[in-house]
Amino acid sequence: MAHYKVEQDDWLIVYLKYLLFVFNFFFWVGGATVLAVGVWTLVEKSGYLSILASSTFAASAYILIFSGALVMVTGFLGFGAIIREDRSCLSTYFCLLLVIFLVELVAGVLAHMYYQRLSEELKQHLTRTLAENYRQPGAVDITLSVDRLQQDFKCCGSNSSADWQHSAYILSREAEGRRVPDSCCKTVVVRCGQRVHPSNIYKVEGGCITKLEQFLADHLLLMGAVGIGVACLQGRPPRKQKWWFTRLSVDLGAVSGAFCSCHHTPRPGVSSFSHSSDQKVGTLRKDQGCHLLNWSPSLLTCDVCFPQSHPPSNTESHGKRSGGR
Known part of the structure; x- marks a missing residue:
């Protein structure tokens, strides 16, 4: 039963990795969309910016360009973190997700706010511009x-x-x-x-x-919808994503100095649950998996390690072995 449970856990981790990979792909596509909308707005429609009293329209476009580029860079970082299962990269990835969420939300809100006062600004400013500045x-x-x-x-x-x-x-x-x-x-x-x-x-x-x-109302609605929509998408990652990140942190031995229980099987290159009689107790060290006591070779990376606040006593270990038998 224990061996079956570990295989089930391994499949769950693989499933969560692919789920996060798919999420990151759509996240990257969303960033490319945001970047494209921002660039298109400035390149194709910048000819009208100088007759607007406010710079909010241009500011929204620049924010979208910045956040879109940041999304694409973060997407590549996410792909690398998922493939390598690197805890530091994953931490950076999730921090950047939060920053991007806030930036795109600001761009969307700015576009929406400017949309509300667009008509009044044009009526007041355009007539005066034509009369005094042309x-x-x-x-x-x-x-x-x-x-x-x-x-x-x-x-x-x-x-x-x-x-x-x-x-x-x-x-x-x-x-x-x-x-x-x-x-x-x-x-x-x-x-x-x-x-x-x-x-x-x-x-x-x-x-x-x-x-x-x-014309401006249509484009402001588009920029606002894209900014807020992609921000909401990035603000709702898969529910199990945080749990999977925690499991990776444990599996990679990111909790330095804690104690863990590891189980070893004779299969080459595999360390997982098999028989409780194979249990060894050791110290979990950063990037080293389980450093087993009285084990040769002394270093063994385990698929599953359960951190403990203190090493189990001989009585506890003996009880687990007896229960396994």
Whole structure:
């Protein structure tokens, strides 16, 4: 019965190792997803960042990139720790899991908070930006962002094309008679903004604010969902994972100076429960398994070691042997 129980325990450990391996794989895939969303947001959509009053949108994307990269590195560490059954690597792995959980949760919450006040910020800031900063000295980034915004979303002005009547650029000589920037035109050519007929420029109900608000809201929801979703996934590892880690720590002899009971069988390279008469008592030493007393060879690594606060007395050992027989 004892031999059968040990084999059953060995299979359980193998099962838990594979379970943790599968969890770590999905964890790594989640990190790659977070990293991809963050990079895509900055690379493809960074043209609109300069016309936003708040940097929360960009901050959320940068946090996602950082946490995604950290997840992927941690995933590789997890694979190595599982394969090698290294206690120190496993400890580092679980600590990083906690850090990543908190970082991704912060990114998701930031994205959600910014989503709540997005509409108000755009209404207050975009109209003023178009009127005061477009084509002004030192505002090259804003100018490029506004031009790209109007071309990408096929819109003109913050609320309508009439917003450009109060623009410092349109009122200046530099405009050369333009009533709207050339980027408002359906077909962009030099000084096409002099003619504001609907056949020439974009006339969109709600203007660019409505288009940009919907665009940013969709992406903020995506970033928030990815960040919080992956954080929740990482915050719920397999239930038996902690117990398996404890078993590995014991099997690797991580508790220095404790006492353990080991059982030895004559099978080559195998140490496990067999007969109670084979029991030996020794000291559990770090990375050395069971150091047996009065045993040759003196060093024997056991598959299963049960730490004890003190070595069993001769009476206890004798009782166990008698019970085994």
